Amino acid sequence: MEEAELTTRLAGYIAGQIPQARDVAITEVARITGGASRQTYRLTLSWTEADGAPRRRGLILRRDPADSLIDTERRVEFEAYRAFHGTGVPVPEMLWLEEGSEALGSPFFVAEEIAGFQAGPGALWAAPYLETHAVLGARKWDILGQIARADPAATGLSEILPAVAAEDCWRRELDHWEGVLDADESEPLPIIRAAIRYLRANPPPPAQKVGVVHGDYRTGNFLYDTEGGVHGVLDWEMCHLGDPLEDLGWSFNPVWYFGRGMPGGLLPRDEAIAAWEAASGLRAEPEALKWWELFACVKGQAIWVSSARAWMNGANRDPILVYPAWALINAQDRAALHVMGRL
Numbered sequence: 001m002e003e004a005e006l007t008t009r010l011a012g013y014i015a016g017q018i019p020q021a022r023d024v025a026i027t028e029v030a031r032i033t034g035g036a037s038r039q040t041y042r043l044t045l046s047w048t049e050a051d052g053a054p055r056r057r058g059l060i061l062r063r064d065p066a067d068s069l070i071d072t073e074r075r076v077e078f079e080a081y082r083a084f085h086g087t088g089v090p091v092p093e094m095l096w097l098e099e100g101s102e103a104l105g106s107p108f109f110v111a112e113e114i115a116g117f118q119a120g121p122g123a124l125w126a127a128p129y130l131e132t133h134a135v136l137g138a139r140k141w142d143i144l145g146q147i148a149r150a151d152p153a154a155t156g157l158s159e160i161l162p163a164v165a166a167e168d169c170w171r172r173e174l175d176h177w178e179g180v181l182d183a184d185e186s187e188p189l190p191i192i193r194a195a196i197r198y199l200r201a202n203p204p205p206p207a208q209k210v211g212v213v214h215g216d217y218r219t220g221n222f223l224y225d226t227e228g229g230v231h232g233v234l235d236w237e238m239c240h241l242g243d244p245l246e247d248l249g250w251s252f253n254p255v256w257y258f259g260r261g262m263p264g265g266l267l268p269r270d271e272a273i274a275a276w277e278a279a280s281g282l283r284a285e286p287e288a289l290k291w292w293e294l295f296a297c298v299k300g301q302a303i304w305v306s307s308a309r310a311w312m313n314g315a316n317r318d319p320i321l322v323y324p325a326w327a328l329i330n331a332q333d334r335a336a337l338h339v340m341g342r343l
Helices: 003-017 074-084 121-125 129-149 166-184 190-201 245-251 269-280 286-313 319-339
Strands: 022-032 039-048 054-063 094-098 108-112 211-213 222-224 230-233 240-242
Touching (some): 003 022, 003 039, 003 094, 074 108, 121 129, 129 211, 129 222, 129 230, 129 269, 166 190, 166 240, 166 286, 190 286, 245 269, 245 286, 286 319
Antiparallel strands (some): 022 039, 054 108, 094 108, 222 230
16 A cells, blocks of 8 residues: 555544544654564554644554564454553554454554654664663663563453463474464474473473563563663564563573673673562572573574565565564574573
């Protein structure tokens, strides 16, 4: 769909959601690159209130592409944002969810824009952000601990996300991502297959609690400022119920070290664990955490392999799909060897 048509159709859709408004218009549309599971646009909504007062608001549109790096449900992401809005976990306000394809050709949702902050990790390695790493890292893992502490029933997410028993969290996730590898790999992956055999032979203990798992909590998926503050946790499309240690293990995946020699490129491992434990009320038992760190390498490799498959099949020729495979498959193998103590 061309941008002009997208703009016109979205303005018509929003006008139907706020019938008291007049002169509804969409301007300043810009595609945000980098995301691979949704097409994301920044835009400005303008309208006139019934009393004649003009209004403007920055919005974010997240729209399903023809194919994506991660196969997800837009309602899961929408409801995860809604569950944490107004809590100690900063997220943008969700406005409208459309699960049909009539309005824009595919499902989508619209959220408020949180403007004025950085998202990608690239800016972190130079002034003025370089001096904020300790504060930002502590805040990063404090927020992750707050997600782990959250009661799925109190947030309403236990009604949206499939239930899982504490003793089955590891098996469900490993089965799923091994299945993705089975379906999508184009060449043998002996290191990751060895990791899977190790994980099945050495399962972790049952989860201390079945909690909300963000699913992709890493440096680059939150909005940050020059003082080390975090203003929005993004990309909840893989949110599910499970062992909160899964999120901690994913945040420790060595591919997210960005060559800085520490988790997220921000904070020494022991300090990150301490911040998470203090906020979550849970314990990061070393052997259990190691299991989830190695699992993170399997999950990561499955995502990179799946993105490559979508590119090779021709379902989606967006370069964001082939880039992770080119950049990260070898790095993820090396990360797995590192976690297993073989590198």
